[in-house]
Amino acid sequence: MLCVDGTALNGVSVLVAGAGLAGLAAAYDLVAMGAGVTVVDVRDRVGGRVWTIHDGFAEGQHAEAGGDMIDEEQVQIRELAQQVGLKLTRILRGGFGYVRPDPSGHPRILPRSSVRGWDRLAEELKPLTTPYVLAEQRWDSPITANMARRSVAAWLDQIKADAELRATATGMRGFFLADPDELSLIALVDQFSSIDAPAIGTMYRIEGGNERLATALAARLGDRLHLNTDVVALSHRGRTVRVSVKNARALSQITCDYAILAMPATLLRRMPITPALPAQQHDAIVRLKYGRATRTLLQFSRRFWRAPSRPRAFGSPLPFGAVWDANEEQRGRGGILSLLAGGGASDATQAIVAKHGARGLTESLDWLGSRNAELTTSRQIVWEQDPYARGGYAYFDPAFDPALRAWLARPFGRLFFAGEHTSIKWQGYMNGAVESGRRAAAEVAAVHALP
Template structure:
């Protein structure tokens, strides 16, 4: 196979970049490059922009909506770039409205306040102490990671990366309910602990070190998160090419050729801003490096399912109490309200089901999936079944252009695959939440698009293909 040797990068502002994928990562990369004077063509497999950011309006009534994918934005201190683009495109944020000391645990069939004190008063102090001990032990490991852009350089990074998270949890010897809470949290945020690398969680803990809980998951975009990718797409000079799944990406000494189901486009560079599973059907010429091939074939993705239900009235709160959000030891794991700042008597609850429980739901047909979740909601909130108006589920593992919810690095993957995905490969770059420090977040997608655009704006040779 012929090699492509380093070629001088084109002078800034004179090249044509092809962006594969019109989610937040691809659109931000295109937007930033266009601002810098580059020609940009964005190609998208779906019939819409936004990728995993999609606002669900049907089958709900009264103008109410919920988020089928990416949902929460942290405080300005944490998710700086999401705040920046929301402002730049004239959009507004609204609080998720998680009031401190509101919400409940539903554990072992009992309801009690969503706090450590609630756990201690109801189940005893050992449960929350053991749950806290998990985080304390994790934070000790996180202190060894000082360069978030190169976590693979941390002391014992490779050793920690080989450790399966569930095995590390076992040696903590938590009491059973504390371990259930720990595993439910990890499952809801990422995946089952047996699928996760300990070092991946260390990286996440280091990233959020010193960030208080009240600064997390604070906002959504008023009117729906899908507005942001839609506005970015409208700002592009060239319309996004929709319904155009890519079938081949070819690099030559002179540029790149991208073949899709509607034709072919040539350019100087290509940014691949899609989740990795869909790339398994794309032909690369020349072949990608072994690490990149492994990442595409094996990178672990979560199995989150959202079951979104509209009810005739908001039985979960009154003037005295608010039982949402709810954390539970039932398979559905976590429940939040999508409509806290939307008008109307009706309201929408979103149940998050993930890990092994998400895979079980995903294997069901839509009606059974909804009924299974509704039965658990009925257990937590008696009378819920009689108030149901409409429901819809989102199973991202079934989406052929995603193949999972978001990346959750497995054992051995964080120190090998993550660095490989961040390096240019000839005239090809990768972007997406899986390539950023904010793995799994809309913030990570946005930052990765910025990063890819910045690399291309530097006038220097890109990596060779050997």
Template sequence: MQRDTLSRRGVMALFSWTGTAALLGCGDSSGEPKGDGRSVLVLGAGLSGLSAAYELQKQGYEVTLLEGRERIGGRVWTMREGFADGQLAEIGAVRIPDVHDHTLGYVDELGLELDEFPGGDPLYYLDDNRFMHKEGEDWPLPGLKPNELQATLGDTWAEYIAGAFEEFGNPRDGSFPKPGIVEKYDDQIWIDFLRQRGASEAYLPLYTADNGAEVYTIGTLAWMVAEVADQAWDKTYHIRGGNDLLPKGIAEKVGMDNILLAHKVMRIEHDEQGVTVVAEHDGAEVSFSADHLVCTLPFTTLRDVTIVPEFADDKMKTIDGLFMMNAGRGYIQTKTRFWEKEGIGGLKIAKTDTDAERIWDLSHVQAGSSTKGMIVSYTQEKHADAYCGKSMDEREAFALTAIEKFFPEIKAEKLAFFQYCWAEDPWVQGAWTDFLPGQWWMAAVAKRAEGRVHFAGEHTSIWAGWMQGAIESGKRAAQEIVATV
């Protein structure tokens, strides 16, 4: 579909991520409710839609959620079937950083408990070289610069990334991006920013093994905004019993009678008086009307929804063009935690350049006293595409063969395997949003309201890909509606 181009003046007006600091406190239920029975439709019962509904109900709004799936939670999805000893796998969101205040606020409000991921030393497998690294020793990577040779990953983060924070500004106080930053960096992928900061070519595979292949795709501004916002990140948590207890707990507050599952949105009509949504349910079309609408559908899904009248040209361009990163998960339950015999530990127990990419360990956040292991091959971008390009019957062998290069015990240790490719999920068609080079203007447009239609979801937050982003955006959309009274 052909769209009109934005004027330069119009584009520049969208670059600043204004108001983020103020949003950190939004969703406050103090004071008199303002909804007065007004009605709101929420599209999507993932974490963002549930958060918006919960905050709106606190303000006295009547809320109905329409969800295409037959379950709630969206990309917060815990798998409990098929694993011995009651262990579980997180198919979607895994981590909660200690600086994610919106997420931890709901955890506390719902009375959920947390387990901390333990620290430890990972295994590296780069260019067929299997090694562990101790602080103060040289990295066995030819071509490193003198400042990189014995530096920890924290040291190089401080030099190459944190050393530029002042230049970019901080989204938490509304100063990101500072003047001139968009013009300087918007067309640049993140890995090229590291090169510009002085990183050697020999260091980049090490950095990628730690952070994932996404760094060769995402734009510099999109990566940096999260780095600055979460710069004080120290500890990392998981919800005891499964991260899906968070959306389930919010859904209980909202009331399951207000959440209509298996309702696929087909059409959105909106005007100055209100909104109407047509959904398909059980082979028939059903219609819903309300005063306001909160749309949390990923734009990959929203592209297939008829919108009458269409939103502004820049919004439609953003819906059409926003990129969703693929991610593949291959969970393996093991007979023992064999890697610990070598002193390997932490969340990311193996950081590699193989098709398995990174191996994460969820063994220590499982319930009970089982000594079995629960690890996952967590792939992104080209590695996810390679994994997901295999048939479902081939993926287990593909993953195990890749892991066998650095964990030769894996095939004998395997008890159970579960695979998932997020690009194949019909309700998302990817794992999370990446703003590509040249797309920073879309960040402001994605979250902007269109009349009585408001937008939430990780794709509308600086915390794209995080539960924090879903919750923050849901609260923001709710606050926008409250502010219209």
């Protein structure tokens, strides 16, 4: 649990741009330290890419349109939820299985082979993970630079990977939101240097929806939170930061001592900042990619996917992406499946729905038993079409210089940066957003305490 000095920032004003989990977590700690906080966000709701959808589902059920699973080791988000009185419920106790086409092209559940696929991938990566660990996983090392310039697809070609390895790597686009030809090899090496196998471990959701964490944090801000408010320019000189904001058609300026920019790089790079950011920081923000991600929520009349000794979640290299039980913790005869299609699967999923409607996706789940239930409701969210995100979350492509990664989180004068894209260990996760926001708040306090 983060301990804060309740008087460390008395009389200090801080503007937080962004009311996703990163910005709200920063504001929570800033208020606790006595700062005068203003939070602005261009959206008409809080949470950003954490969004729980309640409308339209029968039996009062709900599902996550964005960030969904919380891992056991993700301490920051779990502690913050506890601090604001929220409970977590365990989900997907059977972990993830794997689905891939058989020789005839029909999807087949291969729970044990999925683990074999991860193990084989880890073994093939050992010549790369070993030197990377020797470099202490530093992204400014020439070891890292040598790996980063190659794509995963190029590496698969180099090692003459068979169909199983390629399918396993392709299936990871549901994790990275990028296809093997788009993803830097260092992203895969980093992942397999950190854990034994993806998607294995204890997982949770916040009871009532993950969005409740955002709304609970926002409720504590009261009139210090301003939605439908866009940051259009920022200047900083001496000890003063001036932020120009637009609400409807009205332009105004907010003057503060410090600013935390807790927004996706896709928005940050469009914002005029004077004086300009250092060249390396500017390049890091401009070059960072965001993955294509389509989340489809399908509510059925019954939970046909439940069977003894079978997982309730599956990865796949297929067009629908990954699929899992979206609301097993909720009551009701019906249930919701969540499909996350990343990278090229995002395009493929949208094409299926455009041509055949949501029932086209239902038919693609026949291997799971979808013919045994009626599709009652569907909802599709395409994150690359969201104007305030322009993608699911950040990923690193071969054109991104790994030495620039640290610049994503580096303070510049009285400007500080937060968001999942700035996290090292938890990039792409809700925990990374929370952790980065709390880190930025602590940085403000540290800089303010300097003589």
